[in-house]
Every structure is written in C-alpha cells, then in structure tokens.
Amino acid sequence: MSARREVQLLGAVAVALLLLTGTGTTYAGWTDTTEVGRGHTVTSGDLRIEPVRGEASVRRGGATLPTSTPLLPGDVVEITTSVRLAVSGVAGRLALDATRTADAFADAGVALGTPNLTVAGLAPGPAAVDGTTWQGQVTGADDGALVTGTVQLPVRTDLAPAAQGRSVDLTATPVTWDLAQESTVAGWHDGERATLEPVTVDRVGLTVARTGAGAWKVTNTSGSASVTWGPTAVSAAPLGATTSTEATNVLSGLTIGYGTDCSTQRWQAQPGGATRPVTGTGDTLAAGASSGLCAQVAPTDASSLVRDYGARSVELTTTVTTTAAAAPTWTATGTAQATYQVAFPQPTGLTCQSGLYAVLLETPAKLTWSWADSTTKQPAVALWELVRQASDGSWRTVDKSITSSLSVDVHRSDLPSDGTTRKFKVRAYPFSTSGTVDRSVYVESDTVASLRRDVLDAPVCDGSPQPNNGPAAAPISGGLS
Amino acid sequence: MAETRRSSRATKALVAAAVAGLLLAAGGGTFARWYDAAPVPQQTFTSGTLTIDAATGTWTDSGGTAVANPTAHLIIPGTTLTYTTTVDVKVEGAGLTGLLTTDFSGIAGTTELASVLQVGLTLDGVAIPVEGSGTSTKVTASKTYTLVLTVKFPGQRADGSSWGTYAQGSTADLTAFKLSLTQAAAS
Numbered sequence: 182m183s184a185r186r187e188v189q190l191l192g193a194v195a196v197a198l199l200l201l202t203g204t205g206t207t208y209a210g211w212t213d214t215t216e217v218g219r220g221h222t223v224t225s226g227d228l229r230i231e232p233v234r235g236e237a238s239v240r241r242g243g244a245t246l247p248t249s250t251p252l253l254p255g256d257v258v259e260i261t262t263s264v265r266l267a268v269s270g271v272a273g274r275l276a277l278d279a280t281r282t283a284d285a286f287a288d289a290g291v292a293l294g295t296p297n298l299t300v301a302g303l304a305p306g307p308a309a310v311d312g313t314t315w316q317g318q319v320t321g322a323d324d325g326a327l328v329t330g331t332v333q334l335p336v337r338t339d340l341a342p343a344a345q346g347r348s349v350d351l352t353a354t355p356v357t358w359d360l361a362q363e364s365t366v367a368g369w370h371d372g373e374r375a376t377l378e379p380v381t382v383d384r385v386g387l388t389v390a391r392t393g394a395g396a397w398k399v400t401n402t403s404g405s406a407s408v409t410w411g412p413t414a415v416s417a418a419p420l421g422a423t424t425s426t427e428a429t430n431v432l433s434g435l436t437i438g439y440g441t442d443c444s445t446q447r448w449q450a451q452p453g454g455a456t457r458p459v460t461g462t463g464d465t466l467a468a469g470a471s472s473g474l475c476a477q478v479a480p481t482d483a484s485s486l487v488r489d490y491g492a493r494s495v496e497l498t499t500t501v502t503t504t505a506a507a508a509p510t511w512t513a514t515g516t517a518q519a520t521y522q523v524a525f526p527q528p529t530g531l532t533c534q535s536g537l538y539a540v541l542l543e544t545p546a547k548l549t550w551s552w553a554d555s556t557t558k559q560p561a562v563a564l565w566e567l568v569r570q571a572s573d574g575s576w577r578t579v580d581k582s583i584t585s586s587l588s589v590d591v592h593r594s595d596l597p598s599d600g601t602t603r604k605f606k607v608r609a610y611p612f613s614t615s616g617t618v619d620r621s622v623y624v625e626s627d628t629v630a631s632l633r634r635d636v637l638d639a640p641v642c643d644g645s646p647q648p649n650n651g652p653a654a655a656p657i658s659g660g661l662s
Numbered sequence: 663m664a665e666t667r668r669s670s671r672a673t674k675a676l677v678a679a680a681v682a683g684l685l686l687a688a689g690g691g692t693f694a695r696w697y698d699a700a701p702v703p704q705q706t707f708t709s710g711t712l713t714i715d716a717a718t719g720t721w722t723d724s725g726g727t728a729v730a731n732p733t734a735h736l737i738i739p740g741t742t743l744t745y746t747t748t749v750d751v752k753v754e755g756a757g758l759t760g761l762l763t764t765d766f767s768g769i770a771g772t773t774e775l776a777s778v779l780q781v782g783l784t785l786d787g788v789a790i791p792v793e794g795s796g797t798s799t800k801v802t803a804s805k806t807y808t809l810v811l812t813v814k815f816p817g818q819r820a821d822g823s824s825w826g827t828y829a830q831g832s833t834a835d836l837t838a839f840k841l842s843l844t845q846a847a848a849s
Binding site: 210211212213214215216217221222223224225226227228229267269270271361362364365366367368369370371 | 712719
C-alpha cells in the first residue's frame with residue numbers, strides 16, 4: 182500500500198475512535214475531595230480572681246474600731262481581703278503581698294511590730310510565707326474557691342512621741358493579690374488591690390480655755406487616748422512696774438491650790454523659786470472630754486505680802502499636763518494664765534484740824550490720815566499726794582512735799598481768797614521706777630475734807646470729811662483676775 | 663486528462679472495496695467456494711485512579727498527650743493543640759498528574775480567642791498556606807501524606823507582655839478543612 186493510502190486509513194481510524202469515545206473538545210478530568218477533621222471548636226481556660234471583700238479596721242483590745250480612729254501605740258491595723266478564684270484548664274500561683282502597705286507605715290515614721298499574715302481557703306506554698314507575703318498554688322480544682330487573707334500590722338507600743346499626728350497614706354500602697362499562670366511564658370495574669378483609707382496616729386493634746394478669774398476649761402483633744410491630767414507647775418512673771426524679783430517673791434508668798442472646781446483642791450503648789458511644782462492626784466479625761474480647773478490663790482501671810490509687795494501684779498502661768506493613760510504615756514502640756522495683784526490699802530481716817538490763832542500766826546490747817554501700819558508706815562508708798570478740786574470740778578495736785586508723817590498742812594494760799602470751800606483728798610502712789618512715780622496706779626483716801634478761808638482769812642476746816650466718791654476711792658483688794 | 667484518470671481509478675478502488683466490504687458484512691450464504699476463519703484476541707481496557715482520602719486523625723496537646731475531645735480541652739497561653747492525620751492520595755494512570763489543594767480559612771469568628779490563636783499546616787513536614795486555595799501541590803504518584811494542623815495560643819503578646827485575662831473563657835471555631843485532588847491537564 183502506498184504511503185498516501187496509509188495516511189488515509191489512519192485518518193479514518195481516528196474519526197472512528199472519536200466517534201466511539203463520544204468525547205467533546207473540552208477537557209474535565211477527574212477530581213476528588215476529602216474533609217479533614219470536621220471543624221472543631223477550641224475553648225480557652227480561665228485564670229481570674231474576682232474581688233469579694235476588702236476592709237480594714239483598728240483592733241484595740243477586744244474592740245474593733247473604724248480606721249478613721251486615730252491610732253494609738255499597741256493598736257493593730259487589720260486588713261481583710263477576699264477574692265474568689267476562677268480557674269480552669271490551667272495552673273497558677275496566687276500571691277498576697279502587704280509589703281508596700283507595711284512599708285508605708287515605716288516611711289511615715291510609724292514603727293510597726295512584727296506583721297502577721299494568714300490566708301484561709303488555699304494552702305500556702307511552695308515559697309516561704311512571712312508576715313507580709315504569702316503565696317499558694319491553684320489548679321482547676323480550686324475553681325470557685327473563696328480565699329481570704331488577713332494582714333495584721335501592729336503599731337509598736339514604744340512608738341516615739343514624734344510619731345504623733347503622723348498620717349499614713351495607704352491609698353497608693355494597697356495590699357495586692359496577684360494570680361499568674363504557672364508557666365515560663367508571660368501567659369495569663371490577674372490582680373486585685375485592697376485599697377485602704379489613710380490612717381493617722383493619735384496626738385495627745387489639750388486646750389485650756391479661760392472661763393473666769395482663775396478658772397478654765399481643760400479639754401482632752403486626743404482622738405483616741407484617755408489621759409490623766411493636772412496642773413504640774415506654776416510660775417510668775419512681773420506685770421507693770423513690778424520687778425522680776427518682786428514677782429518671784431510674790432509667788433513665794435502665795436498659797437496656791439487647784440481643783441476641778443473652786444470648792445475642792447486636788448493639787449497644791451509646792452515651795453520653789455520662779456517656778457513652783459504642783460503636785461496632786463491626776464484626774465482622768467476621756468478623749469474629747471473636758472473638765473474644769475480652778476486656781477485658789479491666797480497670800481500665805483497677807484500682812485507681810487501687802488507690806489512688802491502691796492499692789493504688785495504678776496501673771497501666774499500654770500502648766501497643765503496630760504499624760505496618755507496607756508504606754509508609752511505620751512504627754513502634752515497647756516498653760517492657764519491669770520493675773521494676781523497683791524492688795525494695797527487706802528488712806529483712812531482723814532482728819533482736818535485748824536488752829537484758833539490762825540490769823541495772828543498764820544497757822545495752816547492740817548490734814549492727817551491713817552495708813553495700814555501707821556507705825557511702820559507700811560506698805561511703802563512711793564509718793565503721797567494732796568489733790569484739791571478746782572472750780573471746774575477737776576482734781577489738781579497741790580504742790581506739797583509730804584513726808585511719811587501721814588499729814589500735810591493746808592495754807593491760806595492753798596485756798597481761794599473769796600472764801601469758797603475747796604475739797605481735798607490724799608493719794609498714795611505705790612510705785613516709782615528710778616525716781617519716776619508710776620501715776621497709773623494709786624489709791625485715795627476714803628474721805629474728802631473741805632476747807633476754806635474764814636473771815637479772818639485763815640484756812641479752816643469746813644465741816645467733817647465726807648465720803649470720797651472718786652474712782653480710786655477704794656483699796657486694791659488684790660487677788661486673781 | 664491524466665489527473666482525471668487518477669481520480670477515476672481511486673474512485674473505482676474505493677467502490678471495489680466498499681462492495682467487497684458489503685459482501686463480507688452481508689455474509690451471504692451463497693458464498694460457497696473459499697472460506698477461512700481466524701480468532702481475534704479479546705482486549706480488556708482498565709481506567710486510571712485519582713482519589714484522595716483522609717483518615718481520622720488524632721489531637722494531641724503540647725505534651726504529646728492525646729486529646730480525646732478537643733472541644734472539651736481548654737487551651738491556655740503557651741500551649742498548642744495538634745491534629746495529625748494521614749491523607750491517602752492515589753494517582754494511577756498513564757501520565758496522570760493531580761493537583762492537591764487545600765480549602766481552609768483557619769479560625770472563624772471574632773472572639774478574643776479567635777484573635778490570638780495561630781494556625782499552622784504542614785504536609786509531609788512542608789508548610790503549606792493555611793488560608794485560601796491558591797497554592798496547589800502537584801502529585802504525580804500515589805502517596806500517603808502526613809498532614810499536621812496546629813492551633814497555637816502564644817505565650818505572650820507580641821510585645822512580650824502578659825495577656826492579662828485576655829481571651830479567657832472564650833471559644834473559637836476552626837472552619838471546615840477540605841483537601842481536593844484534581845486531575846491536572848497534561849502538559
């Protein structure tokens with residue numbers, strides 16, 4: 182067969198095969214699909230803590246007090262905090278840390294004793310537990326467990342007085358819970374903070390408020406502390422023209438007692454110099470309570486005191502001391518002040534005498550008076566002065582040199598020439614300094630004598646002395662004011 | 663004229679062949695003089711095979727411990743869930759080539775857990791893309807592949823910090839994972 186014929190035959194076979202297979206001109210081929218797995222849901226575990234309770238209190242003896250209570254040495258600040266665990270599919274480590282809280286006390290200068298930390302609801306471990314740190318391991322078995330930590334921070338009983346009034350800001354130093362995944366990776370982590378209000382250490386203090394002459398109200402201003410209190414010392418400072426030496430001597434010449442009222446005495450001033458100790462039985466005051474304080478002051482020897490220091494004034498300063506009833510017996514002081522003046526008498530028995538022969542002899546009239554101790558002329562007077570009432574009613578000094586004779590002459594020249602009556606009285610000035618009389622303090626005779634020129638132009642008494650109604654017509658009674 | 667004669671002869675030959683064929687096919691019983699017969703060998707044709715079949719795999723945790731129910735297993739940071747299975751690929755046929763293609767979207771949903779899980783896929787130890795089906799693996803012979811699917815919860819955030827409580831108590835769904843084997847057009 183020729184080559185051409187072979188080609189023709191192959192073409193015919195190809196057409197036949199195409200017809201037999203029936204396939205078209207597009208190519209589809211085989212395909213198969215399988216599903217791997219079925220699609221799963223992946224679920225994650227839990228490692229959380231939920232806060233349940235957080236509170237703090239002050240334990241004092243058997244009492245539980247709010248943290249607003251000022252702290253006293255020996256108090257225990259107790260912090261209780263609870264969390265509930267949510268743990269599934271994972272192991273973790275729960276830690277409670279009160280280190281920063283305890284440190285805050287030290288930073289504030291409030292020394293603590295040994296802290297104590299206990300936890301209920303979960304076993305501790307593996308790390309050692311001390312007074313401010315704790316940790317325990319958690320697993321899914323602990324899911325839902327309530328874990329409660331109690332931190333006790335005792336304030337030292339020998340807390341230094343300088344700690345009084347110190348405030349410990351705990352808002353930035355909470356007790357913290359920390360729950361971390363037990364893993365080498367960072368993993369999950371949750372935490373809670375038991376934030377606390379600031380606490381303040383009490384300050385023992387008192388106020389002394391005057392309620393009258395030699396009477397005061399003493400108040401214990403401590404927030405928590407009961408105190409025993411009482412006057413513990415008294416001193417005297419000079420007032421006006423009184424000298425320091427005189428003040429000290431006046432103080433020495435006084436008998437001074439104190440009571441919570443003015444009818445009883447609990448405390449007495451003891452002998453001393455410029456400051457005299459006061460002893461007695463202390464009184465108790467609760468925090469915020471008040472009591473009266475009354476000073477009872479009298480000359481030990483009135484005549485001597487008046488004789489030597491008549492009219493002298495001193496400021497008596499009584500130191501009042503409170504002492505906390507409990508250790509470490511912090512103390513505070515206040516002062517109660519009062520003025521004490523020694524009594525000063527007044528001239529009495531003013532008498533006017535005029536002579537029968539006044540015209541011929543120009544005999545003056547004579548005024549005489551009595552003094553406290555007319556024999557010794559005590560108490561000493563810096564200046565005696567005779568004053569006469571002018572026509573306008575004012576009193577003017579009559580220039581006279583009056584010695585200690587307790588008398589003065591009134592001459593014709595001391596009286597108006599028209600026979601008008603003039604009133605006379607005597608003043609006693611107790612003080613002079615370097616020869617200068619202190620005219621601010623004086624007393625006058627209790628009566629006023631009247632004199633005039635008679636028809637013979639002689640000074641004569643005009644009737645009996647009449648009562649002195651002037652402002653200084655009384656002795657200085659002295660005493661407390 | 664010569665061309666006309668060649669065409670005439672070819673026509674005559676085809677006609678003669680057709681007549682002969684018809685005569686043979688008709689098998690007329692009047693064919694009496696010469697007869698001969700010879701057996702034609704019977705011929706069997708067998709088609710090729712292009713199939714893929716994934717066995718039921720097993721889940722294991724980070725420690726290699728079997729996880730019977732991955733849904734009940736709680737995944738935590740720093741751990742990986744691993745699904746291991748075999749895929750039996752049959753490619754039998756002269757010149758037959760298959761393209762192995764994955765159809766998987768990884769993690770579905772917008773939960774916190776879905777946002778942190780990382781999914782990996784290897785076929786015989788060679789990483790293959792998790793999502794989409796754009797990449798195919800050419801297979802020219804039957805083979806049993808090992809397919810490993812990993813679901814990883816990273817131990818920490820990208821910056822190295824703790825997760826805090828993020829993605830706790832959360833769920834994430836793995837989408838359906840399909841493997842397809844398609845006959846490749848002959849090259």
